[in-house]
Amino acid sequence: MTSSRRSSLTMAPSFKLQRGQLRDFSRGIRSRVSTGAMPRSQMDTRSYMPVPPGVGTEENVFSLDDILLSQERLPCRTESVFPGLGFVDKSSDSRHIPEGTKMEIPLWLAKGLYERKRRVISVELPRVYREGWRTVFGADANVVDLHTMGPYYYGLGSQMLHFDSPENSEIAQCVLQTFIGRFRRTMDSSQNAYNEDTSVLVEKLDCLERALFRAGQSGLNAFQLWEKGLASHLTASSLVTNYRKRKLADLQA
Amino acid sequence: MSDGQLPAFNEDGIRQVLEEMKALYEQNQSDVNEAKTEGKSELIPSIKFRHCCLLRNQRCITAYLYDRLLRIRALRWEYGSVLPTTIRFHMCAEEVEWFNQYKKSLASYMRSLGGEEGLDITQDMKPPKSLYIEVRCLKDHGEFEIDDGTVILLKKNSQHFLPRWKCEQLIRQGVLEHVIS
Numbered sequence: 001m002t003s004s005r006r007s008s009l010t011m012a013p014s015f016k017l018q019r020g021q022l023r024d025f026s027r028g029i030r031s032r033v034s035t036g037a038m039p040r041s042q043m044d045t046r047s048y049m050p051v052p053p054g055v056g057t058e059e060n061v062f063s064l065d066d067i068l069l070s071q072e073r074l075p076c077r078t079e080s081v082f083p084g085l086g087f088v089d090k091s092s093d094s095r096h097i098p099e100g101t102k103m104e105i106p107l108w109l110a111k112g113l114y115e116r117k118r119r120v121i122s123v124e125l126p127r128v129y130r131e132g133w134r135t136v137f138g139a140d141a142n143v144v145d146l147h148t149m150g151p152y153y154y155g156l157g158s159q160m161l162h163f164d165s166p167e168n169s170e171i172a173q174c175v176l177q178t179f180i181g182r183f184r185r186t187m188d189s190s191q192n193a194y195n196e197d198t199s200v201l202v203e204k205l206d207c208l209e210r211a212l213f214r215a216g217q218s219g220l221n222a223f224q225l226w227e228k229g230l231a232s233h234l235t236a237s238s239l240v241t242n243y244r245k246r247k248l249a250d251l252q253a
Numbered sequence: 254m255s256d257g258q259l260p261a262f263n264e265d266g267i268r269q270v271l272e273e274m275k276a277l278y279e280q281n282q283s284d285v286n287e288a289k290t291e292g293k294s295e296l297i298p299s300i301k302f303r304h305c306c307l308l309r310n311q312r313c314i315t316a317y318l319y320d321r322l323l324r325i326r327a328l329r330w331e332y333g334s335v336l337p338t339t340i341r342f343h344m345c346a347e348e349v350e351w352f353n354q355y356k357k358s359l360a361s362y363m364r365s366l367g368g369e370e371g372l373d374i375t376q377d378m379k380p381p382k383s384l385y386i387e388v389r390c391l392k393d394h395g396e397f398e399i400d401d402g403t404v405i406l407l408k409k410n411s412q413h414f415l416p417r418w419k420c421e422q423l424i425r426q427g428v429l430e431h432v433i434s
Contacts, residue, residue, distance in 0.1 A: 046327075047330035047331050048256075048257030048323060048324055049327075050255075050320060051320070051323075062312075062315065067312065067316055082299045082302060083296055083298075084280075084284075084299050085302060108305070108309050109302070109306075109309070112304075112305030112309075113301055113302065113305060120298055120301065231379065231380065232379050232380055232381060232382040233431055233433055234386070234420075234424045234431040235424070236424060236427040236430075237331035237425045237426070237427075238257070238331075239256075239257055239258060239327070239331055239332060
């Protein structure tokens with residue numbers, strides 16, 4: 001990883017992406033995206049403010065995004081017997097889960113069972129965080145389809161740090177550098193795609209990037225509304241119009 | 254459902270989750286007793302496993318209920334204090350009660366602002382540009398009285414020039430449409 005990567009990011013010269021600053025920057029964006037507390041030009045007076053996903057290795061308990069994220073499955077190996085739980089492993093008939101069974105278990109269960117001294121389970125790194133893929137990300141992060149590889153590449157990557165892998169610092173570095181490498185494109189495309197089909201632009205983005213993209217689009221649309229003088233145009237609440245549409249559909253059914 | 258809509262309350266789903274939690278809890282209780290009295294420490298991983306499942310179910314249920322409250326709260330701000338029956342059918346009894354309490358809290362807070370009359374902070378969600386606005390009626394809404402006593406008949410497709418503050422809520426509810434010339 002050479003410093004030439006940094007210079008390819010032609011942002012305002014004063015905006016230096018030092019490691020700590022990027023963390024704060026992305027945290028700022030994430031909290032603004034998720035709470036909907038957009039700058040004054042936000043015309044969409046959204047009152048529904050769902051709990052945002054957590055930042056870094058901390059999940060937010062009530063965040064629906066984090067709950068979905070923690071459903072992702074990880075390859076694991078049991079380091080002790082689980083008596084009476086044989087029915088969990090569908091491929092076996094036994095009453096117990098023996099020691100040394102390889103299973104895919106969801107992140108929430110892996111986090112709950114994992115202990116540093118490894119008496120209960122050991123967690124393997126999913127392929128996308130291993131050496132092989134890390135080299136690919138290092139070469140060019142922009143070509144990777146993070147939706148297929150994820151879709152929670154950044155979220156799950158941050159959570160993987162809970163499992164004390166010896167490769168933790170490499171994983172963290174890789175996730176961070178991948179974000180830096182791809183951010184520019186996400187930001188540019190979200191700020192320049194007005195009133196068009198954006199499905200091609202978002203199909204290779206992971207969930208965090210899609211949220212950022214939506215935030216960018218939201219700001220762009222609000223600005224355009226303001227430019228057209230529609231900033232004070234009163235509109236029906238979207239909650240209402242959709243109920244009416246649904247009612248019509250029910251009648252027609 | 255990321256647009257803030259309130260779907261019907263999933264009574265069945267919640268009941269199933271609570272039943273599963275009860276079963277897990279009872280199995281763990283008996284395992285814990287066995288481990289304590291007979292010293293079977295090999296049961297501990299399974300106890301931990303079931304406990305994780307219990308915590309997960311608890312988290313999912315509370316997040317579900319909390320998210321629904323956030324949506325119901327948004328309804329007060331975006332729609333008004335009287336909800337249409339279609340939406341009310343989607344709420345369980347406790348949620349209706351919560352909405353009523355929230356309305357009361359909001360009302361007493363608004364009364365405490367701005368001197369004697371209070372201040373309706375659910376108005377002027379977008380910065381107003383004029384006192385009066387042109388509106389078109391989208392559906393029959395009957396008679397409507399404005400501050401100076403005049404009564405207006407809100408018939409479908411009729412257009413009127415009315416004070417902004419009287420129309421705001423009807424526009425949000427989809428009865429009137431703000432016409433920009």
